[in-house]
Amino acid sequence: MRVDYSYGYPTIIHKYDKPVTGSSSSYAPGNENLTNPSMLSLVVKEGVLQRQQDTESQYIKDWVIRVFESSNPIVSPDPHNRYGTEPFYSEPAYGYHLVVVASPNADDTFATISREQWSNVLLVIQDRIRWLYAQKGVAYVTVYGDHGRLTESADTHPHFNMITLRDIPPIIKREIIAQHKIQNESGSCPICRIVATKDNNARKILHTDNFIAFCPWSSPYPFSFWIAKRKHTVSFVDITQREVRDLALILRATLGGLSRVVEDVSYSISFHLSVERKSSKQIHWHLEVQPVTKKWSGMERGYGIYLNDTTPEDVAKRLAAACKKELTSIVGIS
Ligand SMILES: [Zn+2]
Numbered sequence: 001m002r003v004d005y006s007y008g009y010p011t012i013i014h015k016y017d018k019p020v021t022g023s024s025s026s027y028a029p030g031n032e033n034l035t036n037p038s039m040l041s042l043v044v045k046e047g048v049l050q051r052q053q054d055t056e057s058q059y060i061k062d063w064v065i066r067v068f069e070s071s072n073p074i075v076s077p078d079p080h081n082r083y084g085t086e087p088f089y090s091e092p093a094y095g096y097h098l099v100v101v102a103s104p105n106a107d108d109t110f111a112t113i114s115r116e117q118w119s120n121v122l123l124v125i126q127d128r129i130r131w132l133y134a135q136k137g138v139a140y141v142t143v144y145g146d147h148g149r150l151t152e153s154a155d156t157h158p159h160f161n162m163i164t165l166r167d168i169p170p171i172i173k174r175e176i177i178a179q180h181k182i183q184n185e186s187g188s189c190p191i192c193r194i195v196a197t198k199d200n201n202a203r204k205i206l207h208t209d210n211f212i213a214f215c216p217w218s219s220p221y222p223f224s225f226w227i228a229k230r231k232h233t234v235s236f237v238d239i240t241q242r243e244v245r246d247l248a249l250i251l252r253a254t255l256g257g258l259s260r261v262v263e264d265v266s267y268s269i270s271f272h273l274s275v276e277r278k279s280s281k282q283i284h285w286h287l288e289v290q291p292v293t294k295k296w297s298g299m300e301r302g303y304g305i306y307l308n309d310t311t312p313e314d315v316a317k318r319l320a321a322a323c324k325k326e327l328t329s330i331v332g333i334s
């Protein structure tokens with residue numbers, strides 16, 4: 001991991017694996033021996049979910065969710081590189097890189113797995129976040145999933161990456177500083193302020209009992225949207241099972257709606273979470289869905305100013321109609 005000495009931008013030098021698809025994917029059932037042993041395999045036995053894990057002599061079969069350490073990790077508990085000194089500062093890319101396989105079915109996507117399966121995936125992510133924060137040298141746990149041919153993914157089988165860092169990543173650092181500044185000045189956090197104001201209705205996509213999905217006012221990517229809890233909440237791992245089920249519903253409905261509106265859509269989902277231990281570095285957590293629908297120009301790459309060829313208000317209107325249809329079909333069959 002190199003860190004720019006003046007500006008603090010981190011870069012991890014990492015060689016990508018060639019993408020693999022379908023039943024030859026190492027994430028597919030039957031290929032358990034191609035990955036590291038699972039640290040958690042969720043299996044259904046007599047209608048009840050059970051937590052199991054691979055042993056040296058036995059791979060757990062018939063899992064519905066499987067978690068293991070990546071065999072091509074971006075960070076590692078045993079990195080080989082050394083420290084470099086300024087102005088060419090570098091440090092070992094230390095940490096844990098877990099892969100959470102979100103479905104045994106290689107043809108599934110985040111927009112097709114059931115609400116039940118989504119709930120279980122979220123519960124597993126909660127569980128692994130708790131475990132990762134209990135390990136040494138973990139300042140932050142990133143959680144993200146990539147879908148589609150325009151995103152960088154070593155494997156098209158639906159999965160999440162959970163990667164720990166020794167420092168808080170730049171975008172989360174900016175959100176912590178901004179949220180605390182606005183909270184101190186106005187007495188309410190920026191996300192609560194957005195959720196409460198009627199002026200945001202033009203960008204609202206969908207809401208459930210506990211969550212709201214909306215396009216951000218200054219949307220960097222066409223069709224991008226956020227999912228936030230309607231009530232101010234800083235801890236993702238502490239949300240209840242009922243809230244997890246509700247989050248699963250809005251995720252499945254909005255991603256299904258997005259897939260209806262944008263053909264062959266590629267996107268990333270990033271969990272923007274607080275530091276999940278006693279700390280002042282807390283934010284109103286939310287999920288950001290970032291579709292990849294256009295190429296970047298020099299304005300984005302060179303200056304960090306995004307050019308968007310859609311308005312968030314138009315996008316919200318189109319997504320709202322499609323997501324409501326999805327919601328009805330999910331609730332109707334569950
Ligand atoms: Zn808030």
Ligand SMILES: [Zn+2]
Binds near residue numbers: 175272286288
């Ligand atoms: Zn965010």
